[in-house]
Ligand SMILES: Nc1ncnc2c1ncn2[C@@H]1O[C@H](COP(=O)(O)OP(=O)(O)O)[C@@H](O)[C@H]1O
């Protein structure tokens with residue numbers, strides 16, 4: 001059967017859920033859409049009745065319409081155009097193909113295909129590349145810094161113990177604090193460089209482990225007038241690397257304390273989730289995290305703090321994944337944050 005171009009069944013040409021087709025013409029300097037079809041339009045939140053007989057400016061935000069209008073211009077001049085776009089969280093690739101009759105464009109056929117999955121994979125891959133680059137850098141730098149740092153810290157402690165002058169002692173205390181900070185950053189780097197290094201698992205009581213972290217962090221809670229509430233199942237034991245899990249708890253509690261301002265309660269719960277899994281939840285009533293920022297939390301160097309490293313959460317994720325567990329964050333801006341760690345009691349390999 002022969003069909004004229006306007007009678008092609010476009011639903012057969014484009015995978016229905018993955019794309020849409022459209023056409024436009026130029027009338028009095030404006031590009032008017034004459035046709036649109038495809039379920040991907042609905043996915044994007046566009047009703048095809050908004051498009052027919054309309055210009056880009058009628059149904060898109062002005063800035064986006066302007067950009068697309070440029071592509072339309074290019075196509076109208078007779079060159080096929082491909083471009084990538086993003087809308088309501090979806091990515092697509094569009095191509096505009098001018099239909100030229102006697103050297104004159106009479107119509108442009110457009111297609112758009114949903115490439116959201118591909119794009120998200122690409123973004124993940126880029127993040128992984130960034131991570132491995134950080135890893136390489138970290139391996140080099142951390143080892144170089146570790147040794148001199150140990151001797152500087154050691155000698156500073158010796159001087160601190162052997163002098164009497166209180167003002168000098170004050171300076172030395174500050175130096176020791178700052179050295180500890182550097183040391184913490186270097187340790188975080190070491191984790192990134194070789195997360196599996198020194199991975200020593202044993203059967204431990206999780207409640208006891210959390211208590212030892214709380215004891216260690218007590219001065220910090222007191223200094224910030226933070227009140228800790230516990231809801232513990234003290235019978236839970238698991239096979240894990242206690243030092244690494246401690247590191248996770250310290251990082252998370254530190255974030256919770258830093259986010260807290262008016263309501264200074266932090267709640268920690270430890271519960272059985274099933275026969276083989278348990279959860280640790282850390283809830284704060286602090287600043288919470290906006291939707292925009294939530295996407296970036298586990299990225300290396302992503303920090304909103306003047307003195308932050310932006311490595312804390314990433315290290316947590318690494319460690320939890322090494323333990324075959326998961327970590328997720330539920331947060332509401334202005335209301336607070338709950339970080340949940342789900343861990344197996346035994347690892348299968
Ligand atoms: N409990 C929390 N409440 C509010 N924001 C948080 C919380 N935990 C993490 N964040 C946000 O995530 C960012 C990254 O955290 P992290 O990786 O620990 O690095 P850092 O603490 O050094 O900034 C923080 O800068 C902060 O903006």
Ligand SMILES: [Mg+2]
Nearest residue numbers: 251255312313
């Ligand atoms: Mg942190």
